[in-house]
Amino acid sequence: MTKKQFAPLAILSIGALLAACGNNAENAENNGNNNPENNNEASEQTDELTIGVTPWTSTIPPTYIAKNIFEDMGYDVELIEADVSTIFIGLADDDIDVYMDSWMPVHENYYEEYNDDITNIATSYPSADSGLAVPEYMDDVETIEDLKGMEDEFDNSLYGIEEGASVMDELRDLIDEYELDMELVASSEGGMISQAQRNMANEDPVVFYGWRPHSMFNELDIKLLDDPDEFFDEASVHVMIDNDIEQTAPDAFAFLENWSIDIDDVEEMIVQIEDDADEADVAAEWIEENQERVDDMRGE
Structure with missing residues (x-):
C-alpha cells in the first residue's frame, strides 16, 4: 500500500468531501428522510458513480479497471482522493459509491462502525502477504x-x-x-x-x-520469511460499496458482486504505472486481455 501521485482527473479533496458529507446530512434532516417520496427518489437509477481512492499504489489498478468498465456502461465516473477513514465516512453518507482497496482485517474497525450503510461486496484477492x-x-x-x-x-x-x-x-x-x-x-x-x-x-x-x-x-x-509465531495476519483485499447502488446502479452492482483480480496482475500493473504508463491505458489493456473474464463479471 504505497503512495502514488495522481494526474489531474477531477479528483475531489478531502475537505470538499467532508463538506459534502456534512451538507448531505443537514439536507437530509431539513428535507425529512421519512418522507416516502424522498425515499423513492433516493432509489432512482443514476448515471454518475464516485470511487474513493486512497493514495496507495495497490489502489490504482483495480480503481481504473472499475472506472473504465463503469464508463463503458455509460456512467460518468468521479474519483475522490482521501484517506481511508474519510472514504468509509463517504460510503456511509452516500457521497462515495465504491472503494476498491479495503484491506482486512486492517480496516475491520471502519467496516464494523459503518456496516449498516455499506456492504463488503467482493474479495479482490484473498492473500495479500x-x-x-x-x-x-x-x-x-x-x-x-x-x-x-x-x-x-x-x-x-x-x-x-x-x-x-x-x-x-x-x-x-x-x-x-x-x-x-x-x-x-x-x-x-x-x-x-x-x-x-x-x-x-x-x-x-x-x-x-x-x-x-x-x-x-x-x-x-x-x-x-515464514512466520512461525504468526505475527503477521494474512490480509485480504475487498470492495466496499454504498448500499444504495444495488438500486441506483444495478449493472455496476452486478459487476462488483462478481469482481476479482489476480494479485500478480495487480503487481504487473503497478510496475507499468510506476514506469510512467497511463493508468487508464494500463487498465484498458488488462480489460482487453481478460475480456471473457470481464464479460462473465458483467453477466454478459
Missing part, C-alpha cells in the same frame, strides 16, 4: 527464527518504512517477540528499497519489511 523479506540467494534463511544468532551478518539492522506507520510498532514488537538483536531502521519506502538493492548488488545479507501487492516482488529476487 506481508512480513520480513530477504534475498532469494540466502538459502539458509527461510523463517524469522533463522535470523536468531546471525544478526551481525545483517549489521544488526532491520529496515522499515517511515516512522508513524502502524507497521513500525508491529516490527518493534516482532523484534522483541523473536528476541532478535536487531535495530529497526526507519526510512521512506523508497529509501528502504534502495538499501535492499545496494546490499543485493553485492549479494550481502539484508532483511526488510515487504508486502504484496508491490513492485518489489517484480523487480527484486526476494522471498518472505
